[in-house]
Amino acid sequence: MARSVTTQRKIINTAAAWGIGFLIFFPILWTILTSFKTEATAIADPPVFLAFDWTLENYEVVLERSNYARFLWNSVFIAGGSTLLGLIIAIPAAWSMAFVPSRRTKDILLWMLSTKMLPAVGVLYPIYLIFIKMGLLDSRIGLTVVLMLINLPIIVWMLYTYFREIPGEILEASRMDGATLKDEILYVLTPMAVPGIASTLLLNFILAWNEAFWTLNLTAAKAAPLTAFIASYSSPEGLFYAKLSAASTMAIAPILILGWFSQKQLVRGLTFGAVK
Amino acid sequence: MNLTMPLRFTSVAAILAANAAFAETTITIATVNNGDMIRMQGLTEDFTSKNPDIKLEWVTLEENVLRQRVTQDIAAKGGQFDVMTIGTYEVPIWGAQDWLVSLNDLPAEWDKDDILPAIRGGLTVNDNLYAAPFYGESSMVMYRKDLMADAGMEMPEAPTWDQIAKAAEAMTDKEKGIYGICLRGKAGWGENMAFLSAMANSYGARWFDENWTPQFDTEEWAATLNTYMDLMNNYGPPGASTNGFNENLSLFQQGKCGMWIDATVAASFVTNPTDSTVAEHVGFALAPDNGLGKRGNWLWAWSLAIPAGSDATEEAKKFVAWATSKEYTALVAENEGWANVPPGTRTSLYENEEYKKVPFAEMTLNSINSADPTNPTVDPVPYTGVQFVAIPEFAGIATQVGQEFSAALAGQQSVEEALEKAQALTADEMEAAGY
Numbered sequence: 001m002a003r004s005v006t007t008q009r010k011i012i013n014t015a016a017a018w019g020i021g022f023l024i025f026f027p028i029l030w031t032i033l034t035s036f037k038t039e040a041t042a043i044a045d046p047p048v049f050l051a052f053d054w055t056l057e058n059y060e061v062v063l064e065r066s067n068y069a070r071f072l073w074n075s076v077f078i079a080g081g082s083t084l085l086g087l088i089i090a091i092p093a094a095w096s097m098a099f100v101p102s103r104r105t106k107d108i109l110l111w112m113l114s115t116k117m118l119p120a121v122g123v124l125y126p127i128y129l130i131f132i133k134m135g136l137l138d139s140r141i142g143l144t145v146v147l148m149l150i151n152l153p154i155i156v157w158m159l160y161t162y163f164r165e166i167p168g169e170i171l172e173a174s175r176m177d178g179a180t181l182k183d184e185i186l187y188v189l190t191p192m193a194v195p196g197i198a199s200t201l202l203l204n205f206i207l208a209w210n211e212a213f214w215t216l217n218l219t220a221a222k223a224a225p226l227t228a229f230i231a232s233y234s235s236p237e238g239l240f241y242a243k244l245s246a247a248s249t250m251a252i253a254p255i256l257i258l259g260w261f262s263q264k265q266l267v268r269g270l271t272f273g274a275v276k
Numbered sequence: 277m278n279l280t281m282p283l284r285f286t287s288v289a290a291i292l293a294a295n296a297a298f299a300e301t302t303i304t305i306a307t308v309n310n311g312d313m314i315r316m317q318g319l320t321e322d323f324t325s326k327n328p329d330i331k332l333e334w335v336t337l338e339e340n341v342l343r344q345r346v347t348q349d350i351a352a353k354g355g356q357f358d359v360m361t362i363g364t365y366e367v368p369i370w371g372a373q374d375w376l377v378s379l380n381d382l383p384a385e386w387d388k389d390d391i392l393p394a395i396r397g398g399l400t401v402n403d404n405l406y407a408a409p410f411y412g413e414s415s416m417v418m419y420r421k422d423l424m425a426d427a428g429m430e431m432p433e434a435p436t437w438d439q440i441a442k443a444a445e446a447m448t449d450k451e452k453g454i455y456g457i458c459l460r461g462k463a464g465w466g467e468n469m470a471f472l473s474a475m476a477n478s479y480g481a482r483w484f485d486e487n488w489t490p491q492f493d494t495e496e497w498a499a500t501l502n503t504y505m506d507l508m509n510n511y512g513p514p515g516a517s518t519n520g521f522n523e524n525l526s527l528f529q530q531g532k533c534g535m536w537i538d539a540t541v542a543a544s545f546v547t548n549p550t551d552s553t554v555a556e557h558v559g560f561a562l563a564p565d566n567g568l569g570k571r572g573n574w575l576w577a578w579s580l581a582i583p584a585g586s587d588a589t590e591e592a593k594k595f596v597a598w599a600t601s602k603e604y605t606a607l608v609a610e611n612e613g614w615a616n617v618p619p620g621t622r623t624s625l626y627e628n629e630e631y632k633k634v635p636f637a638e639m640t641l642n643s644i645n646s647a648d649p650t651n652p653t654v655d656p657v658p659y660t661g662v663q664f665v666a667i668p669e670f671a672g673i674a675t676q677v678g679q680e681f682s683a684a685l686a687g688q689q690s691v692e693e694a695l696e697k698a699q700a701l702t703a704d705e706m707e708a709a710g711y
Contacts, residue, residue: 007515051483065318124348128352132354132355137354138356216341216345217345217348220333220356220357221335224335230337230340232309232338234309235309236310236339239525240309
């Protein structure tokens with residue numbers, strides 16, 4: 001009897017998990033399906049789920065109209081560059097906060113996080129003016145730096161949390177064996193925190209990839225990434241849902257594939273230290 | 277070959293000079309994703325082949341993002357754009373601030389006098405033409421001829437609001453999913469407020485009196501909003517408070533609207549058999565009036581302007597002149613057919629025998645000609661603009677007012693409450709702005 005209840009519960013839990021998963025994934029699925037419809041089918045009422053004439057016309061139009069490769073390269077450069085730059089700064093910062101804390105460490109951590117509470121538009125104009133002065137408007141370098149700064153608090157916080165799980169005695173032992181600070185961070189700490197660093201890297205890459213406020217405001221033709229590519233398919237006068245869906249699918253495909261292949265690492269990193 | 281020093285120097289100088297002669301200037305064009313704009317992007321080879329020293333870069337943005345980006349760039353002198361697509365709302369404001377380059381010196385063959393007077397008037401400040409119209413639009417009634425015939429009615433060429441209400445009632449068949457009238461309900465200065473401001477003009481209402489006092493507490497505004505609510509509540513589609521141009525276009529194309537009063541540019545969409553199920557049944561009429569001498573139609577022109585911060589002004593002018601020329605119209609006609617040429621900007625287009633065959637051409641012209649942005653209302657006003665007030669504060673105020681009216685349409689408050697709130701918030705904002 002107890003066994004059948006457990007089985008029944010398992011089935012319910014599994015069904016509920018699949019249901020919730022499907023619910024969360026549904027908008028993405030609908031976007032992908034819409035990208036294969038004609039504009040007329042995309043707005044059909046009642047909506048058509050699968051029984052429609054599938055077409056690749058939207059992808060052909062999008063590829064013909066836009067330089068997808070350039071947008072993609074800009075996204076890879078900006079998201080990858082800002083994440084790597086962020087890690088280079090955040091690993092030593094998180095190390096010092098985790099292993100050599102001062103009286104103000106907690107305050108500094110909270111202060112760093114508080115910068116995320118400021119609406120981005122509040123600093124748009126100052127940053128825009130600085131970019132004009134420095135000639136950084138519509139440049140990949142400028143955007144990389146801005147996105148790195150925006151995501152830096154999250155990177156530091158995540159790494160700090162992971163580093164706190166690593167016994168300080170191991171680092172002490174390495175010091176007694178004559179390891180320098182650089183050796184300690186590079187050869188002792190970093191290899192032990194690889195899951196945490198990997199998940200931080202992946203999460204921040206995704207955040208930078210999806211960032212739409214700064215990427216739309218600080219770019220024009222040269223440095224515009226895939227977020228600008230998607231935005232260019234919205235139209236005030238004329239139906240655009242199918243083409244917009246095709247552009248969205250093309251924009252999310254690389255990150256979706258990356259997430260798919262690295263989900264094991266991502267989940268392991270995100271749950272690192274969650275169960276003690 | 278043994279070249280002497282002077283000869284070598286001369287050769288190098290000649291090569292450098294040749295390179296300089298072919299030095300490429302890149303102009304960046306900010307635009308919206310409208311059919312006519314996209315078509316232009318596809319035809320730019322004609323321009324670049326004639327101007328091999330000019331390279332074009334396109335930045336296509338969503339309308340509101342574009343507006344915010346170009347405002348930000350022009351105010352901060354960012355110089356990111358050399359040509360920008362802006363409307364009749366921005367041109368008078370930015371032109372008066374000297375943010376735009378005057379286009380009075382475009383070549384004579386561009387033929388400034390050929391631009392429709394109503395459109396030209398909306399783009400001119402102190403005798404300076406600050407933008408070249410790419411396509412112009414007004415609003416008109418698009419209706420189902422078959423449904424009207426079934427109801428035993430005929431749509432007049434210039435209907436009144438009473439006739440529109442009767443036609444809406446006659447065509448409504450909610451069981452079949454057909455609603456007599458579809459109008460904008462989505463909140464926004466360019467959404468429901470574009471329609472309602474134009475409609476209000478035909479009821480003798482106005483945004484401000486000559487002393488810039490808001491006028492939402494007048495009988496004219498109450499009559500406007502009550503008529504709109506009656507039409508939408510009795511004969512409109514469900515959920516109309518979130519419907520904008522695209523949502524209504526979709527409903528009309530699926531045969532769910534008896535009438536749709538909106539931008540003249542929609543005519544080419546609803547008569548296109550590829551997307552529209554009712555393409556062969558669509559008729560056109562002027563926007564309604566109330567016998568007061570003003571019709572409820574607006575005037576808008578997506579136009580190309582050059583920001584004062586551009587460092588490629590001459591090249592940008594060449595592009596603007598090309599994109600808004602008669603030759604460009606002919607190029608589109610040759611490649612895409614006359615129905616697809618940018619409408620509503622040039623008198624010569626409407627004199628063209630081929631274009632006269634396009635079913636909506638005459639009504640579009642009549643609609644544009646019946647709008648007067650310099651004299652938009654029955655009673656005098658201190659502003660220009662038909663469906664907007666050409667002051668910088670308008671977009672923010674009208675969006676808030678639009679939210680109140682949209683909430684009334686959604687049944688969240690009464691017409692009286694919406695008008696009271698509109699009056700109060702407009703008065704506050706105008707006072708804060710120093711009027």
